[in-house]
Amino acid sequence: MTQLSLSPNDIDLTDPEIFETNQAHEVFRMLRREAPVHWNAENEVMRGFWNVTKYADVIAISRNPELYISSHGITQMEPVIKNPMDEVMQGFGKMLITTDPPRHVRLRRLVNKGFTPRAVGAMEIHIRDIVTRILDDIEKKPGVDFVTEVAALLPLAVICEMMGCPRSDWNLMFDLTNKVLGGGDPEYQTDVPEAERGTVEAARQTITSGSMQMFQYWANFIQAHRKDWKDDLVGLLIEAELDGDKLNDEDILWFAFLLIVAGNETTRNAISGGMLALHENPAEKQKVLDNPALLSSTAVEEILRWTSPVAHMARVATRDTELRGQQIKEGQRVVMWYGSVNRDEDVFADPYRFDVTRAPNDHLAFGIGEHFCLGAGFARLELKVIFEELFRRFPDIHVDGDVQRLRSTFIGGIKHLPVTYTSA
Amino acid sequence: MKVTVDHDLCEGNMKCQAAAPEVFEVRDDDLAYVLVDEVPDELRTNVENAVRLCPRQAVRWQKEQK
């Protein structure tokens, strides 16, 4: 492991090694203290951008979606050599998450009634059934890879069922999500010759090929749906009208793409990261075992704060402005580091302590404002139910082997987490 | 001071009602409604919290008309 230099001048947060080796929190702590709005200099591949690490600044940016827009890039990645395909592949202005108001508001209102806390709450029994099936499948085994056999399966099932995607295709969705969101990790670069894996080009190829396959799949799916309408989310989108017009195939395609990608890996990593945090803090795990009601009151929120599965989202400034004394120029990117703001000493008491009874806990793991996570209710419910059932059935479940983290600056991910357990 | 809820943004997250139940009510349509014309002084801090905690930033103080 390389020793990180902890001076703002040397920090380059495009380096996935910082995240893969779990050193990001050290960097963030230093940046919050010494350079809370920090210019990340351009390197050979990526243009420069602002690292925003304080809670109050992320709130200020999110409150102003006209000044800080989402339609010109939502990640730190702005390649020095522009490839026109990149903008197409990233769906600038096409998806909910890459659209600005006023269109964003109208697009979101097509679907948001299905995602309110009340609507989601009605799904609890069904989600518990899915969890029961997942845990039935591991019951007889002495141990499993918690990520692939537990954490990944729940969000995959929930989102695929919502979309109407048949069970026989869930594995494909799992693989494609890994490529689209985790394409920077050599493990998922299976379409690239082995000798070339691990490079920036391999990442770009993997993300492109994963996205293309995802588009193809959903294009066919929508076609079939138009002939044989079904009452699922894709069906709803086919019927929906935006300002008197029906959505076209491309609009629906991007909706499907976003939901599959946004709903999967994020929740998976909150579940895996929560398992790891509870294992590493046995006294906190004991509190949850003794009082499972903590899950619905405070523990799930602490898992979300602690894991912050979306490492960052970005915005582009539409005019020259100022943030905490720094001059932000029109066209520059500001990158909001959720893992940092969720450990901001000005907001959270003792922020480096994992505390399942923490209150208040106004973390920003789901962002805030215009683009606040549409699936937050689902993610919260999935986390609550899976830990309730896990600890009821396998109270002694614990990590038993090496944790493998994802090589990514975007998703705070865990790829593999061996666990062992016995049935209660 | 007056407070408003932007119904284009509101998604019934209940944070405002939890922070200031005397001022906000989330109804069956999953939208929050403001129950008072003027926010009384003693409830200002609670409403301030509602403004701060709304995940959609839909709760806002109304700017004074000059």
Ligand code: HEM
């Ligand atoms: C723990 C799990 C999750 C985390 C940490 C998470 C995080 C986030 C964050 C930070 C954003 C804000 C993006 C921005 O401000 O630019 C977001 C947006 C979004 N999330 Fe999630 N998410 C999770 C689960 C889900 C699930 C389960 C779904 C779908 C069922 C989902 C669907 C979406 C969608 C559609 C958006 C875009 C909303 C918009 O632009 O209006 N997410 N999520």
